[in-house]
Amino acid sequence: QVQLVEFGGGLVQAGGSLRLSCTSSARTFSTYAMGWFRQAPGKEREFVAGISWNGAITHYTDSVKGRFTISRDNAKNTVYLLMNPLKPEDTAVYYCAAELAPMIADTQDIDYWGQGTQVTVSS
Numbered sequence: 001q002v003q004l005v006e007f008g009g010g011l012v013q014a015g016g017s018l019r020l021s022c023t024s025s026a027r028t029f030s031t032y033a034m035g036w037f038r039q040a041p042g043k044e045r046e047f048v049a050g051i052s053w054n055g056a057i058t059h060y061t062d063s064v065k066g067r068f069t070i071s072r073d074n075a076k077n078t079v080y081l082l083m084n085p086l087k088p089e090d091t092a093v094y095y096c097a098a099e100l101a102p103m104i105a106d107t108q109d110i111d112y113w114g115q116g117t118q119v120t121v122s123s
Contacts, residue, residue: 002026002112004096009117016121017084022096022114024077030054032111034072034079035104038092038119045095049081050104059105064090086121093118 008020026032035050049060049070058070069082079096096114097104104110 002098004098004112004114006094006096006114006117009094009119011120011122012086014088014121014123015085017082017086018119020081020083020094020096020117020119022079024079024098024112026077026098026112029077030074031100032098033101033104034070035097035099035110036070036079036081037095037097037107038090039095039116040092043092045107046092047104047106048094051079052103053101057103059103083119086119088121088123091119091121 003025004022006022012018033053036048037045038048039045051058051070051072055072072079093116095116097110098112099110
């Protein structure tokens with residue numbers, strides 16, 4: 001069983017930044033596409049960013065383009081999400097996800113989910 005553990009959530013002022021990290025227990029981490037999703041209260045879980053198994057391709061939802069950066073370090077079994085600058089509408093629980101596929105682009109076919117980390121952006 002693969003476990004995904006997120007770190008880096010917290011409370012930050014609008015215009016500030018946070019860097020989320022997600023570490024996987026997978027022995028073949030480099031074979032998984034990785035992604036970040038978020039879910040705000042009363043809303044459905046939303047795709048935020050994805051990165052291909054080798055880090056060559058990234059994709060972002062329109063609302064975070066130019067502000068968020070996803071990256072991965074396969075040697076450390078870790079994927080990151082740098083969020084800068086943050087907006088109040090970014091407030092949500094952020095979930096790390098892994099898929100045994102070349103790329104993640106939506107909530108379908110996700111193989112493993114992290115427990116989530118809360119990001120709260122104050123105005």
